[in-house]
Structures are given as C-alpha cells and as structure tokens.
Amino acid sequence: MFANDLIKEALDAGLVAIPSDPHALTKMINDASPDSKAFPTTMAAYELGKRLYFDPRLSKSGIISCNTCHNLGLGGTDGVPASTGHKWTPNPHHVNAPTVYNSVFNAVQFWDGRAEHLMAQAAGPITAAPEMAATPELVVNRLKSIPAYVAEFKKAFNSEINFDLVTTAIGIFERTLVTPSRFDKFLEGDKNALNEAEKKGLKMFIDKGCASCHNGVNLGGTLQPFEVAGKYEFANVGDFKGDANGMVKAPTLRNVELTAPYYHNGAIWSLSDAVKAMGSIQLGIEINDAEAASIVTFLNSLTGTMPKVEYPMFPASTDKTSKPELDY
Numbered sequence: 253m254f255a256n257d258l259i260k261e262a263l264d265a266g267l268v269a270i271p272s273d274p275h276a277l278t279k280m281i282n283d284a285s286p287d288s289k290a291f292p293t294t295m296a297a298y299e300l301g302k303r304l305y306f307d308p309r310l311s312k313s314g315i316i317s318c319n320t321c322h323n324l325g326l327g328g329t330d331g332v333p334a335s336t337g338h339k340w341t342p343n344p345h346h347v348n349a350p351t352v353y354n355s356v357f358n359a360v361q362f363w364d365g366r367a368e369h370l371m372a373q374a375a376g377p378i379t380a381a382p383e384m385a386a387t388p389e390l391v392v393n394r395l396k397s398i399p400a401y402v403a404e405f406k407k408a409f410n411s412e413i414n415f416d417l418v419t420t421a422i423g424i425f426e427r428t429l430v431t432p433s434r435f436d437k438f439l440e441g442d443k444n445a446l447n448e449a450e451k452k453g454l455k456m457f458i459d460k461g462c463a464s465c466h467n468g469v470n471l472g473g474t475l476q477p478f479e480v481a482g483k484y485e486f487a488n489v490g491d492f493k494g495d496a497n498g499m500v501k502a503p504t505l506r507n508v509e510l511t512a513p514y515y516h517n518g519a520i521w522s523l524s525d526a527v528k529a530m531g532s533i534q535l536g537i538e539i540n541d542a543e544a545a546s547i548v549t550f551l552n553s554l555t556g557t558m559p560k561v562e563y564p565m566f567p568a569s570t571d572k573t574s575k576p577e578l579d580y
C-alpha cells in the first residue's frame with residue numbers, strides 16, 4: 253500500500269525513470285540529443301568518440317583527456333574541489349567538474365547553463381586555456397597525422413576530419429553514459445526495488461520539497477534559483493555567481509554518492525552536510541541529522557549500473573604528429 257502510494261507521489265512530483273525498455277531508452281536519449289537525427293549513434297561513431305574521449309593527444313600537453321577530469325571510474329568526475337588542467341592550472345572560477353554520466357539528460361550543460369547539449373559543450377574544454385589548452389587546428393592536425401584516425405572518421409562519418417566532427421563523436425560516446433538504478437525499477441512499479449529505509453528517504457526527499465528543483469529523469473539538470481532562502485556559507489570560494497540572473501544548474505543527483513566534493517566550488521565534502529545546507533539555502537528549513545541521514549540513504553539508491561566501457565588503445569603517432577607542448 254505504502255509503496256504504491258509512494259510511486260504515485262514520486263511520479264506526481266515529476267520524478268522520471270530511466271526506462272528499462274531499450275527502445276524507450278533509445279528514444280529518450282535521441283530526444284535529448286538535437287544532433288541525433290543528423291548523427292545517429294552508430295557503432296563506428298561510438299568507438300571513435302570513445303577513443304577521442306580518452307586520447308590525451310587532444311590536449312596541447314598531450315597528457316590531459318576528457319577522462320582526466322571526468323574519470324569514468326570515479327563517477328565521471330575528478331574528485332577534487334576545482335578542476336585542474338594545463339600547466340596545473342586550477343579552474344579560474346574555482347568550479348568543480350560535474351559528472352558526465354547521464355549528462356545527456358541535462359536540459360542545460362555547465363553550472364550556469366551556457367551550453368545546451370553535449371556536442372556544443374565539448375568544444376569548450378578542448379580549447380579552454382586552463383583545461384586542455386588546444387586549438388581546433390592543433391587537434392585536427394594531430395588527428396590528421398595519424399592514418400588510423402583518418403580512416404576511422406571516414407568510416408564513422410564518411411568525411412575528412414574536422415573539429416565539429418571531433419566534438420560530435422565525443423558527444424555520441426557521451427550519449428551512452430547512462431546509469432539505470434534500483435530507483436528506476438521502483439518508479440516503474442517494482443515495489444521491492446527499494447528497501448524500507450530508502451523508501452522513507454524518498455518520501456522525506458519529496459515532502460521536504462527537494463523534488464521541486466531536483467526532478468525529471470536526472471533529478472536535476474535544469475537552471476534553478478540559488479540562495480532562495482539563505483546564504484551559501486562558502487559562496488566566496490571562487491567567483492562563480494550563476495548566470496546573468498543568478499541561476500545555477502541543479503546538479504543531477506544520480507550517482508551523487510560517488511561525486512564528492514559537492515556544490516559548484518566543491519567546498520562541501522560530506523553528502524549529509526550538502527543536504528543540510530540545501531535546507532537552509534534553498535528551502536528555509538532546518539534539516540536535522542536524522543532527516544539528512546534518511547535522505548542520504550535514498551540518494552545512495554541512485555547509484556546506478558555503469559555501462560561497460562572497454563579502455564581503448566590509441567593508434568600510433570607518426571613523424572608528422574605535433575609534439576606535446578607542456579609550457580614548463
């Protein structure tokens with residue numbers, strides 16, 4: 253009885269399952285990927301995108317890949333407060349790397365929502381000076397100097413290598429990084445997929461008002477007002493202040509157990525503290541230790557099944573491949 257009511261309550265609160273049906277899942281991913289009609293998820297594009305995601309030669313130094321800061325073994329993050337890129341440079345705004353898992357389902361990308369989808373997003377870090385510090389020319393020339401990459405682009409896109417296709421391929425790989433969990437089974441009607449403590453936590457999550465911002469398939473991923481009810485204690489760490497209207501992307505809560513430290517500047521290490529701070533900053537309520545523990549028990553049920561990603565081997569550089577520039 254309780255479980256049936258709770259499923260209804262969760263659905264009414266706007267929580268959405270990652271579908272277990274593969275066709276429904278494919279449709280959901282494609283609907284969230286505006287480039288999926290022109291660039292469908294084919295095996296060849298997936299393999300190429302995966303290789304590029306892991307290949308550090310896309311960076312000026314030759315040592316930084318997407319996986320450096322979005323480590324697929326670490327919940328899709330780097331586990332440090334502010335991401336560190338080229339020449340050991342911390343992110344200039346001191347922002348934390350969000351997870352790439354399920355990022356395809358975010359309505360907007362980046363903490364201030366400045367990119368709409370993954371393909372638009374990927375150009376940013378490759379060329380950002382404090383991240384991979386490359387230029388589109390450097391990336392294209394490096395890849396063109398490697399015959400196996402020339403052949404792979406031809407096979408995946410029937411095209412020569414260009415920078416847009418580099419970011420497109422990486423975005424196609426990222427589409428596949430979705431992590432269904434027991435919570436999804438529960439929402440789909442499997443009453444025993446969550447245990448009693450997790451169900452209590454879910455109820456608490458809804459009753460406290462968390463789902464008013466953390467909703468949809470990602471329990472987040474949309475721009476929301478920040479500091480609605482109170483100040484963020486660590487607001488002065490870094491200079492990030494949200495978008496022009498002070499709005500901040502509510503992070504997905506999927507796999508949040510794996511993605512400490514928390515908040516845009518990674519200033520909070522404990523998930524329980526992160527939940528309690530949400531109470532005072534966003535809801536104007538005090539969440540006590542027991543309530544926070546209950547919500548965290550629910551949040552831990554959002555840790556999903558990670559897709560199997562086989563670490564790729566990279567084709568050899570040639571005499572024509574530009575040398576790493578470490579800028580010591």
Ligand code: HEC
Binds near residue numbers: 364
């Ligand atoms: C030096 C560390 C670093 C590297 C390398 C890096 N990123 Fe990021 N990534 C970040 C940070 C920090 C943010 C948040 C930036 C912001 O919001 O201003 C981010 C944001 C993102 C987001 C948005 C997710 C969200 O929820 O908003 C995606 C997707 C992403 N990166 C994918 C990539 C891909 C693909 C690559 C490789 C081409 C890459 N990143 C390379 C640090 C990095």
Ligand code: HEC
Binds near residue numbers: 504514
């Ligand atoms: C008014 C909208 C809103 C409400 C209500 C809200 N949140 Fe948030 N939440 C956000 C935003 C926006 C952020 C990002 C804040 C930042 O980092 O600047 C966030 C961040 C978080 C984080 C940190 C995640 C990470 O990866 O860094 C957690 C955990 C969290 N919220 C859980 C909750 C819980 C639990 C509740 C209910 C007690 C709740 N939130 C209520 C909007 C909201």
